[in-house]
Amino acid sequence: MKRRNLILNIVLILLVAVFTIYAQKNMDAYKLRILNLCAIYTILGLSMNLINGFTGQFSLGHAGFMAIGAYTTALLTMKIEFKEQIFYMKPLIYPLNSISMPFLPSLLIAGFLSALVGYMIGAPALRLKGDYLAIATLGFAEIIRVIITNAQSVTNGALGIKMIPTYTNLYWSFGFAVLTVVFMFLLINSSYGRAFKAIREDEIAAENMGINLYKHKMMSFVIGAFLAGLGGGLLGNLLGTIDPSMFKFVLTFNILLIIVLGGMGSISGTVISAFIITILGEVLRFLDKPMNLGFIKTPGIPGLRMVVFSLLLMIVVLFFRDGLMGTRELSWDSIQNVFVKFRKLVGKGGVKNESFEG
């Protein structure tokens, strides 16, 4: 059984790789952009789910970590001559003004810097619990944004940065998304992962079992911050331009929406919901346009598609507390079970399976 699952997993990853190569070569810029966003939101959703869903620490500081990641990557990858043009009000400080690096090291530095800030924020904040932690992390995210707004000689302040090389393509975004998913599966199924879940279920019981609460919370927080920084970097280099107002609380909320709908504490749920929400947001654009329903003509109501998400969130919170997947995972065994059940159901209905195949 295990062997079969391993083979299937490898096949799946290969399929994703083939799809990525095909899509990157054949799809238009719009579809590519949406797919890139799907992958980036997957990374961001997973990083937030690690902290909020698996470890049960209600943190709302994601926009801040993303801002650090995006700015670091942008400043490191930008071409030197563009830096002079963009920083026309206050020149960029040394040594940033003479650095231009490839994408991968910039992304990793962005992730590590974000993790470092996560460590510094986590050290005091993780002593708090529940709502208090949420408020503290939210505050820290705002502080990061205000610092970025005011540090004009590093970040160009409110003017924002443009001409960031748009390195992000499907190879980068899907590559990192797959790596993140694999890493998360390995982490969650390791002893650390079980410790995270134990903390989520009951902190006192977990501590009694000999789990170092502070160490594990910190670990989850720092890994989450690293991934958020990475995702932020990918996002910045996808857009080609960033500014501080991008990293407001709404951004954190978007990711929170993904993990709540997908299921707090489910990796596959987060992946599915990141894709569905990103694609649905674009597909539903027709709702904003004037509609002709045959018997009634409506004028274009901008924002109607947002109502769909609000409704979805309300329905999920009221009727399906656990979201799409809850804490369950989509695995090969569960898919097999569904097939078995389906067969039984069909069998009961008096139709034989063979007739389908024959």
Next chain:
Amino acid sequence: MKKIVAAVLSIAMAASLMAGCSKQTQSENNDVIKIGVFEPMTGANAAGGQLEVEGAKLANKLYPEVLGKKVELVIMDNKSDKVEAASAAARLVEQEKVNAIIGSWGSSLSMAAGDIVKNAKVPAVGASCTNPLVTKGNDYYFRVCFIDPFQGTVMANYAFQKLNAKKAAIIQEVSNDYAVGLSKYFQDEFKKLTGDENSIVAIANYNTGDQDFSAQLTTLKDKNPDVIFAPGNFTESALIIKQARQLGIKAPFIGGDTWETPEFIKIGGKDVEGAVFSTHFTAEKPITKESEKFLAEFKKEYNKEPAAVSALGYDAYLVILDAIKRANSTDSDKIREAIAQTNGFEGAAGMITLNQDGDAVKNAVINVVKDGKFTYLDTVEPKK
């Protein structure tokens, strides 16, 4: 119960997917010229976006045809969100196959579309995005408004020449690219005019959404400036002026075009009387023949006074249409060429000449608040 809800939901989702698909495949009509409008219709900047769309829609109604083909506006909401703005622009370019784009209110949203229009080689004309970075290094982005540096210089000149100010103080909305830009060029020009490096006596910062400005204003008061330049959002600016008067600051306040909203007067009340600001357009004194037409038609269509950004949205449409006419083609590259050559075009908000960066060189209007109304004061011509 749950199962039923789940089933209904999934059917609704599936249906919406189908509906989305069918929409995209229809109307691949070559007899229609499509102009995309990407504007914030929802979110924080919705008010501004709506005004621009009103202008563009009116222009489309008055001038619905070019080269014998119908012009269709494709309006796309960008949610006042940078990520969304990029997607909306990409959608206009790739899915709707527009020939040109208008937009967007908010320079940062326009910048998000910059790379997309550049790569797709579709020209975009911004209406009121004043950040110099929007068009910088991008041959496919233009705008029909003047940029922050010009506005800052205009107000510095006004302060120096008309108000005889020798010392100026600045209170700026530091989280707003527009305010920071204006403030920078005001400082440069004012220092040059007075010939005094220390003529800017104080610079105070505040953030969007702040309510209490007493700390900043107290510092300004101590320096006793002749004039206070306060570029920023209208709500905060009105509150600043109000609180300044309460603190006994008598110096006149001057600002930029963001003040031109009814809310500014509503919040500021009597205290904003005499506040002077530069803007793109005035409803009081038609600048061109096109302005007269615009003013009359706008009142007829929407039954209200037009805002400056509506006039700019209107102009953006006309500039594109004019370019299509001159290019005598719907090819995006040829339209781009023609837009770049726009010279002395008569728009509703003044004559438009685009310089090599793609920025409009045009007159600025100076307005003052008088008897609870915006009143025309002066017109300033661009240098060169």
